[in-house]
Amino acid sequence: MSAAALRGAEMLGWKLHPHQLALANQLDNRIETNAICWPRRAGKSTILWAYIVGFADLNEDAEILVTAQSGMKSRDRYMSAARLLDRHCPEDAGGPRILRGASDLSMHFPNGSRIHSISPDPDNFRGDSASIILIDEMQALDPERTEDIRQGAAPLFDTVEDGMFLLAGTPGRQRAGWYWNALEAGRQGMAGHFTSEYAAPEHADIEDEAIWLATHPGIGTLTTLEKMRARRAGLTTPQWSMEYMGQWPPDLVTRALPETLWKATASAPEAPPESDWVLGFDCAIDGSTASLTASWIDADGKARMQTMDHRAGTNWVAGELAKALKEYPRLDIAYDPIGFNVQVAQALGRIPRTNTNRLRALTLKEVGAGAAFISQSLADGTLKHSTSASLDTAAEHVCWRWSGETRLFGRKTSTADISALCAGSAALFIAAGKREKQPYKRREAVLL
Template identity: 25%
Template sequence: MPWQQYVANVSLEVADCGTRFRYSSVLVSVPRQAGKTTLLRPVMTHRCQMVPDASTWLTAQKRMDARDLWMTTVRHVERSPLGAVTTTRRANGSEGLFFPGGAELRLFAPTEDALHSKTTDLVAVDEMWSFGADVGRMLLQAIDPTQATRQWAQIWYVSTAGNGRSTWMRPMVERCRAELADKQQGETAFFEWGIPEDTEDLTDLAVYAAHHPAVGHTISPDVLRRSQGRMDASEFARAYGNYWVSSASFFLAPAVWERGRAWAPLAGPVAFGVEQTPDGSGASVVAAGTLPDGRRAVELVEQRTGVGWLVPRLLELVQRHRPAAVVVDPYGPARSAHKALSEQHRVPVPLADPFTAADLIQAHDEFITSLVEGTVAHRSHARLDAALLCATSRQVREQQVISRVSTTEGEHPAALIAAMLALYGQAHPPEAGARPQVGSSTA
């Protein structure tokens, strides 16, 4: 495809009178189904034919993933004219594709002792987004010394856009973007295809088709349409738009947050979400309701220092607004407030109970997806903006969820977490009468 040919042409430019490649590293960021692994195969086999005794290695998030890509390359080589002059060793743990002249294509697991005592001419890292910064640094420490004496050495990184776990890839992407913006000539050849970060409608398939480099070549708009129907909005934007919905730099793409800003008042029925800081220095109450245009929205109701005010204020809000739900994570920092609300019998509180880690993951996913789809808004408030800026994510049960860790400056995303819980309560109110009310009577 044209994009693949362009990447190969630029990445394999030579310098110093044809004695080395111009770029020591190559970073290719494209949507899924664009053909990035189809590009890697000829790049790796080219190196094995070009450089005598070339040592070419491949890795991915897991060794099995790297083996799958290696096996696909082997099958293509064996079906080509190269099949008559290459040999293959498939034994697990010692796999290798061997070329005339002593060149080899092998795979390795992304571990600390990887490539120990090896020299390499090309190392390919597939799906770079899946590596965190610690593993990324470990990989570079393993790879870099192996190329110190190799004339034609390169590292190729190929990946789709990542998420909050992509703490290795995102800073590299930002550095490459900055170099391009400043017209700097760095050592990395950087290529990126995807929908613009200021895309107004992240559900518009025409935008995806216009920016996906394989549409019209190997896939059709119908493929995008089918995939969109099977995936949530945020994951579809990342996979097929190469769009960073979240990253190491932000919990939610700033453009998505800005598109969700609203000023109109909320209407009922409402739900309340509650969160406090882990050190008890403050707490937030957020309401979820409906805007005049029919969209659901969240609004910061109260944010104060300390937590002594929280339960009395919640009881007052419940009496006044009769919410459909009040969501307080019983395993989070506000568990004492949850306990106090569940044990008092003066005011019937529609607590979302039980509320588990699985519910928190669901609340996180629904919050992000609804903002991406444009079906949820937030009433503009500086404290909500501040909470978003300091928010990060963590991994629970192999899924992303908002983190409760404060920044080094003491900022905490409590208001954003409360908004997420309020929205969950509005969408999943507890059954009426599920919580019995205890009273007393005299004969």
């Protein structure tokens, strides 16, 4: 067990739990950049303060700098630790001498070590040397500012053997800056980087309490399931996802469908089955293009998508849908009732002798469920999409966005065309719930 963590916990009067000790044991390896992303109430600040206090007490002349999202928050954490040391390990019992001045918040240990609380100003990190630099709640700092801090702080390790950055927080709103980059580097196993992270899988049902128990290491030790239920009731889904499920929110830069997974699940174009396939349509937000995409669940239980038509403009769509309904009377047609899609549905209704009873306008939650189904199937390897330029372009340019509490497909740029994917997503939502019916005529696939 980590001697530093155990000594610090003793001095602060804390009880540490297995997941906290596991992190402390890892910190003993003295990797330079350690990125810790834990949910709220998981005890990350507790174990990190226990570690630095114990480290300072057990190592001579250690210089430790601590800060947080602001000078005030850094002071609050420092004062909280100071009060505990006064109670459990005061100066006259061998504890540090604690300064509480307006311009000097520092703990001076008998062996010459010091813990110094500072504000997160890049200029405050310029000095001689440091053994450990702890930055708490780092997700709250502006990403550009964190890069400035990194440039100022890194030279402090130049003359110190095994200096460490401890970068701690919960998921932030932007996948950018030093904290995010350090997490990614640790995830990828880059030299000099370590990541400790507790997060629900991207496709997990974050309303499922079994997911809560599997994700949050503090339930049953530092908090309770009852308290988690109360927190959930008071938070929006994006807030809950970030703060308690450890999930980083989608952004307009990150690709929603990873390229490697998308390429791995491509297949040759083929016609839809004789029954139980669904046709989806979608128009680009500016009406520049539109797509018809077929989706179905094949005999092996895999989700399938195939572009059937993709052209410029939107005026052609209603006519093609009418032809499809005439040829396949039991064909379901799905769409998201927004923008030009509504105009297409209205135009279809004006075409004589066209049965629009098979037209399915999805709700916002159903649109989100269709997008989630594609993402989950792709991650599980249970999605097969027939190769087409329109689908590949959509997959390349699609990102995630939130509408209220529903996560949807969005576009990285205003000119990105993701209509083929949105059409397939709408169709797949309906196809996933269909049961086998009497077969109807086969429609040939079109490679576009």
